[in-house]
Amino acid sequence: MNNSVIAIHNEPKGAIDLKRVLTEAYSNTKAEGSSTAxxxxxxxxxxxxxxxxxxxxMVFRDKKLxxxxxxxxxxxxxxxxxxNYESSDRPASAKASRINIFHFYMNHMRQCGLCLC
Incomplete structure (x- = not known):
């Protein structure tokens, strides 16, 4: 985890590439073992x-997943x-996601009978 914090500080402000952060943190980790991320x-x-x-x-809104x-x-x-084992997975296998949470607010507003169009 410390290596990911260091890697984030090496990223340009406002343009953090999380896959690059994970890759850099992984390459700087020397401890034995394995982990999800x-x-x-x-x-x-x-x-x-x-x-x-x-x-x-998970993203929750109004106690709903x-x-x-x-x-x-x-x-x-x-x-x-x-x-750091030969059979371990590498950062390239990580799944990147981008979720617009405004979408969840809009759905909530529509369910309540509101629309801010």
Missing amino acids: CIITLTGNWVHAVNLGDSGF RYQSPVQQHKFNVPYQLG
């Missing part, structure tokens, strides 16, 4: 995410994992 930023109405394995995130990031598994109960 999820890095998220919020810019305006947009959630940007990069996710590998069964880590992930509106979005859940997809899970990456090789087979049941075997999620993708970053690691």
Whole structure:
């Protein structure tokens, strides 16, 4: 996690490439073991995410699940994992997502009979 914080600080302000952050953090990690990963930023109405394995995130609105990031598994109960073993997955396998949370607010307003068009 510390390596991802360092990698984010190396990114140009306002133009964070999360896949590049994950790749840099991965390449600077020397500890043995493996892990899933999820890095998220919020810019305006947009959630940007990069996710590998069964880590992930959810968007809730009014106590309802509106979005859940997809899970990456090789087979049941075997999620993708970053690691320093030859058989480990690599950052290139991570799934990048971009979700407009304003869309969830608009749907909520329509359900309440409001429209700000």
